[in-house]
Every structure is written in structure tokens, then in C-alpha cells.
Amino acid sequence: MPEIILSEKDNLDWALKKFRRQLVRSGLFRELKRRRHYEKPSDARRRKAKAARRRARSRKLKRYR
Numbered sequence: 001m002p003e004i005i006l007s008e009k010d011n012l013d014w015a016l017k018k019f020r021r022q023l024v025r026s027g028l029f030r031e032l033k034r035r036r037h038y039e040k041p042s043d044a045r046r047r048k049a050k051a052a053r054r055r056a057r058s059r060k061l062k063r064y065r
Helices: 012-026 028-035 041-063
Strands: none
Touching: 012 028
């Protein structure tokens, strides 16, 4: 879980911006959007397979560079 430690002189706007950036980097926003609606098991398998193909293609391209 992302966390930010503030001192008394830190600006609240700065802290919120930094916290939001950490949430985006950790993938929490993406996870929340994904869980907002029910996903059928077949759709979940299809999404995971598509992500695996994308990762494999990316790794294959990196090997040939």
C-alpha cells in the first residue's frame, strides 16, 4: 500500500499529487476499475490469455533487438 510521510512544512497539494502518482504506479486504480463490475470467468481467462500473449510478444521482440 502506498504511503507518504509528511512533515509540518509540506504542502497538502504536493502530498496528494505524490500519493496519486504512487497509486497509479502500484496499479491500484487499474485494479479498482477492473473490479467495479462482475467479470465472467470466461472473460477473465480471455483477458489473462491476451495479456500473456502481449507479454510473450514483447519479450520476443526485446530478444531480437
